[in-house]
Amino acid sequence: MATARIDIESRTGPVPLRTPYGSPQGGLRPNASSDVAEKKNGVLGIVRDYAIDRRFVPAGAELFAEGEVSENLYIVLDGWLFQHRILEDGRRQILDFALPGAVVGYRSHPEAPFAFSAEAITNAEVAIIPLNRVTEIIRSGSESALTLLEAANEALLGAFDTLTDIGRRTARESIAHFLLRMDRRIRRSASANDQGSLPFPLSQEHIGDALGLTSVHVCRTLSKLRSEGLVETGRGRLRIVDIDALSEDAGVASCDAGDLRLAS
Amino acid sequence: MATARIDIESRTGPVPLRTPYGSPQGGLRPNASSDVAEKKNGVLGIVRDYAIDRRFVPAGAELFAEGEVSENLYIVLDGWLFQHRILEDGRRQILDFALPGAVVGYRSHPEAPFAFSAEAITNAEVAIIPLNRVTEIIRSGSESALTLLEAANEALLGAFDTLTDIGRRTARESIAHFLLRMDRRIRRSASANDQGSLPFPLSQEHIGDALGLTSVHVCRTLSKLRSEGLVETGRGRLRIVDIDALSEDAGVASCDAGDLRLAS
DNA sequence: CGCAACCTTGATCTTAATCAATCGTAGTGG
DNA sequence: CCACTACGATTGATTAAGATCAAGGTTGCG
Numbered sequence: 068m069a070t071a072r073i074d075i076e077s078r079t080g081p082v083p084l085r086t087p088y089g090s091p092q093g094g095l096r097p098n099a100s101s102d103v104a105e106k107k108n109g110v111l112g113i114v115r116d117y118a119i120d121r122r123f124v125p126a127g128a129e130l131f132a133e134g135e136v137s138e139n140l141y142i143v144l145d146g147w148l149f150q151h152r153i154l155e156d157g158r159r160q161i162l163d164f165a166l167p168g169a170v171v172g173y174r175s176h177p178e179a180p181f182a183f184s185a186e187a188i189t190n191a192e193v194a195i196i197p198l199n200r201v202t203e204i205i206r207s208g209s210e211s212a213l214t215l216l217e218a219a220n221e222a223l224l225g226a227f228d229t230l231t232d233i234g235r236r237t238a239r240e241s242i243a244h245f246l247l248r249m250d251r252r253i254r255r256s257a258s259a260n261d262q263g264s265l266p267f268p269l270s271q272e273h274i275g276d277a278l279g280l281t282s283v284h285v286c287r288t289l290s291k292l293r294s295e296g297l298v299e300t301g302r303g304r305l306r307i308v309d310i311d312a313l314s315e316d317a318g319v320a321s322c323d324a325g326d327l328r329l330a331s
Numbered sequence: 332m333a334t335a336r337i338d339i340e341s342r343t344g345p346v347p348l349r350t351p352y353g354s355p356q357g358g359l360r361p362n363a364s365s366d367v368a369e370k371k372n373g374v375l376g377i378v379r380d381y382a383i384d385r386r387f388v389p390a391g392a393e394l395f396a397e398g399e400v401s402e403n404l405y406i407v408l409d410g411w412l413f414q415h416r417i418l419e420d421g422r423r424q425i426l427d428f429a430l431p432g433a434v435v436g437y438r439s440h441p442e443a444p445f446a447f448s449a450e451a452i453t454n455a456e457v458a459i460i461p462l463n464r465v466t467e468i469i470r471s472g473s474e475s476a477l478t479l480l481e482a483a484n485e486a487l488l489g490a491f492d493t494l495t496d497i498g499r500r501t502a503r504e505s506i507a508h509f510l511l512r513m514d515r516r517i518r519r520s521a522s523a524n525d526q527g528s529l530p531f532p533l534s535q536e537h538i539g540d541a542l543g544l545t546s547v548h549v550c551r552t553l554s555k556l557r558s559e560g561l562v563e564t565g566r567g568r569l570r571i572v573d574i575d576a577l578s579e580d581a582g583v584a585s586c587d588a589g590d591l592r593l594a595s
Numbered sequence: 596c597g598c599a600a601c602c603t604t605g606a607t608c609t610t611a612a613t614c615a616a617t618c619g620t621a622g623t624g625g
Numbered sequence: 626c627c628a629c630t631a632c633g634a635t636t637g638a639t640t641a642a643g644a645t646c647a648a649g650g651t652t653g654c655g
Contacts, residue, residue, distance in 0.1 A: 208472030226490035234543030279498030
């Protein structure tokens, strides 16, 4: 297996990879005996056993578009992407952000075209899993099948969190909660944290489009949080300074903050 | 198999079942050779092969609550339920509605407590699938495993639709889109449609809590749609009168209306 | 009959959107 | 190295969609 991994790994040679995001060794290393890395190892196992290729997606480029029919599912190896939908008049809703280890491109059944688009935020790289191999994974009843189901469930819980943010929280609560969730995901995903701050390549417009707000309002709200000393943002980095106060604002019991939504 | 099904079916005897919703024969009959019923048959297969019991949930009662730890997953056999989350100050976000055939109670991994609650809208009945049997299903690599993954994916797409409604559509667009989606789901789920109208047990407050609106605003918006002759609502029923106009309002190409979001 | 949910409607208020500059910063080419 | 450009962040003024508050009005049911 290690051989297979290295085989895939070696293919990266030709492409200009390694953005500042998703650390070189953090990404998808089979960090075998780590509990925390277990789930990612699961996804990694799928990449190792079923990926037929990888694809580099430069920042700003589309991985796939709504309505497109494709044979593939993708797993993020490096970089950040987001899945989104655009209404006829240009309004955009970001459905979720995909960090290394995320599965991207779900449809309800194999023949369905994509119901949304995916675009890279930073330079990114994804592994390509053909859908017929996904079926194969499931039919095999292997550990990977379980991983796939759990990944889907986790994505669903994430969507439910965002639903609550947008539907029933104020802009301030919503943004606070969002930052806490992202902080947690970034930590899980990888990444050295230089001086405690984390890589955070989202623009205020990204945040707004994820939370149903305008970038202007995100800016104002974020400014307040910053001036109150709860967070530090800017220059593509995020640092949560006062996690208790931020959790309070998010309407999350601070003890939950560590394991936000228990979506461990 | 037919025997097993009937066995389960026969257990319904003692409980006061059969609400006006979810028709007696529409529900979960193994309508073997129908294309449309294929997916439901899938879920039905899971019930047949893996359910250890069924549970009656009277209207207004809770099936499970956020934070609760449980060994079970549920599949709706009859009636309507919804999954929701309540913030400390009482604000409620409905995450989705569960009609017959829906899988209810997902968590990201088996040991996690519920991240939301579930409550019955009408009298309802669910099949109980122990989580260890879910794992078993996956490991078996059977058709049921595929069904389970597809159900999760479909739930995810539904959440993405709602996300777009709440985040980026106006109340009118959002409600129009919601009604179109529900119409489609109700038709799929079962149900004789007396005189063209469908059973629709949701209060305006349910709709509001699903779409991030107040019941007052839902009322006003619905009144307008009604007075413009687009829909008929009330007394627990729904009838979409002018599907083209409603689709237009929802911002969906009317040709898509039939197979909304292609989430076939 | 009388309560309890729901639904309706009106008046007023707030949050966040919209419109409109301005500013900073990072690249780019000269 | 420096003007030039572009995109994102800021800030202010104004507007609007939807919330909130407050009564009634229906409907259904014990």
